[in-house]
Amino acid sequence: MTGIHPAFHPLFDGSGIDGGLYTDITRDAQRAPWLLNDTVATWSAFGLALFAALMLTGWWRARRSDSPMMARALATPLVVAVVYGVDVVLKSLVREERPCRSLPGSFTLEACPAPHDWSFPSNHAVIAFAAATALWLVDRRLGAVAVTAAVAMAASRVWVGVHYPHDVAAGALMGIALAVPLTVGATRATPWVERAREGRLRPFLLTAA
DSSP, rough: OOOOOOGGSOOBBTTHHHHHHHHHHHHHHHHHHHHHHHHHHHHHHHHHHHHHHHHHHHHHTTSSSSSHHHHHHHHHHHHHHHHHHHHHHHHHHBBOHHHHHHTTTOOOOOOOOOOOOOOSHHHHHHHHHHHHHHHTTOOHHHHHHHHHHHHHHHHHHHTTTTHHHHHHHHHHHHHHHHHHHHHHHGGGGHHHHHHTSSSSHHHOOOOOO
């Protein structure tokens, strides 16, 4: 006798929430110029690398800031990692099937993720908005760039056909809601940063200018 573990079965079908909107958006994508679709698909697949670059830039710029801001800058990757971990747990609990599997005939620019790669909330949106929120609390200019990029990332995940709109909206809200207290709380590491700025790590934490 064979069977499938209950954890491998979807629990939630999100098509009743905004499946119609998802279909409208992906239909527009199907009719869009190839150059637009190639650009969006490339951004959707590789755009998270920009957030890594922005976090690195945030650390570099924080060398000219006070110790609390440096503490936040250093904590930004950890904040994103923690938020992503919470997202993974939530995904495994909700177990929402991908729209490209739930809705017959769905058009996708990106291959539909494998079964049991759940849809809610969007990993990309969670990571992008957590990074953008943390960066906003470190450096407003970098934060503005990151927020714009996060919105573009969330929209791209629906456009390529792998998420419902509510998946990316929930991911955005989750990223913001968790990143704010975590980033603000990182200022508790200020004493450590101040001590490190007086030691061998000084060149990495404080600019001479």
